[in-house]
Amino acid sequence: MFLERIVATKKEEAAALKASMNLNAAEREIAGLPACLGFEAALQAGRRRRPVGLIAEVKKASPSKGLIRPDFHPVQLAKAYEAAGADCISVLTDVQYFQGSNDYLRGVREGVNVPLLRKDFTIDERQIYEARLIGADAILLIAAILDKRQLDAYHRLARDIGLDVLVEVHNRPELEAVLEVGRATLIGVNNRNLHTFETDLSVTEQLIALMPEGVTAVSESAIASTEDIAFVEKAGAQAVLVGEHFMRQPDVGAAIEGLLGPVVKTGAAG
Numbered sequence: 622m623f624l625e626r627i628v629a630t631k632k633e634e635a636a637a638l639k640a641s642m643n644l645n646a647a648e649r650e651i652a653g654l655p656a657c658l659g660f661e662a663a664l665q666a667g668r669r670r671r672p673v674g675l676i677a678e679v680k681k682a683s684p685s686k687g688l689i690r691p692d693f694h695p696v697q698l699a700k701a702y703e704a705a706g707a708d709c710i711s712v713l714t715d716v717q718y719f720q721g722s723n724d725y726l727r728g729v730r731e732g733v734n735v736p737l738l739r740k741d742f743t744i745d746e747r748q749i750y751e752a753r754l755i756g757a758d759a760i761l762l763i764a765a766i767l768d769k770r771q772l773d774a775y776h777r778l779a780r781d782i783g784l785d786v787l788v789e790v791h792n793r794p795e796l797e798a799v800l801e802v803g804r805a806t807l808i809g810v811n812n813r814n815l816h817t818f819e820t821d822l823s824v825t826e827q828l829i830a831l832m833p834e835g836v837t838a839v840s841e842s843a844i845a846s847t848e849d850i851a852f853v854e855k856a857g858a859q860a861v862l863v864g865e866h867f868m869r870q871p872d873v874g875a876a877i878e879g880l881l882g883p884v885v886k887t888g889a890a891g
């Protein structure tokens with residue numbers, strides 16, 4: 622099973638981090654960093670300018686599609702996303718399966734001033750410290766690979782060091798576990814089954830209907846047309862996470878406008 626392979630790789634990486642990272646030193650360094658940019662707040666602000674908030678993803682390759690963008694320049698792409706009004710940017714840092722890199726996130730941090738999601742498979746607390754140290758504003762917690770104790774502890778740690786948390790679910794039991802833990806305010810519904818790679822936007826419709834008031838709901842994956850946006854918005858998505866569709870267009874800024882329309886000036890700050 623593919624997800625199990627990814628988790629096994631992450632366990633090896635976590636063991637290496639355990640050997641190289643001094644937690645006290647990491648905490649001291651983090652205490653001296655500037656505050657994170659508000660990831661969830663940026664998505665809510667984005668909803669006032671477009672039908673839904675936008676997390677635009679910098680994604681070179683994926684397990685399901687292989688190499689997506691051979692001519693891959695993460696900082697240029699991120700600057701184009703920012704110029705086109707992306708509210709937040711997701712940067713894949715997994716090396717083995719997505720051809721990502723922590724250096725991509727560091728570079729993007731230097732290049733843009735929008736909140737950044739470190740998109741990776743978090744299974745150890747040291748990865749959360751690492752995310753903050755390389756410049757992320759938010760991390761991803763995937764319910765399919767974490768039990769309730771981990772969801773609770775990792776969420777608490779991330780918030781303690783200033784990070785927002787996008788908690789990802791794909792089915793009803795995962796959503797119920799996340800709601801029982803009771804910490805998530807920002808919940809992503811992944812339309813992709815991470816075991817089979819099958820995609821289905823109706824997963825967004827089914828799961829958002831079960832979410833309580835007050836949750837910022839994000840529809841993730843397989844969004845590629847204005848019809849898809851209309852569908853997930855009607856289902857209650859307040860934001861979307863889009864990677865491959867943008868990565869396949871030569872001009873990613875124009876692709877944002879094509880998918881979501883122009884930014885509407887509200888006159889209000891934010």
Ligand SMILES: O=C(O)c1ccccc1NCC(=O)[C@H](O)[C@H](O)COP(=O)(O)O
Pocket residue numbers: 678680683684685686811813815818841842843844862863864865866
């Ligand atoms: O994208 C994959 O093939 C994939 C496979 C296994 C686990 C995770 C995977 N993707 C991570 C993501 O959640 C997506 O990169 C993100 O939602 C954007 O999706 P898309 O717009 O379809 O590129």
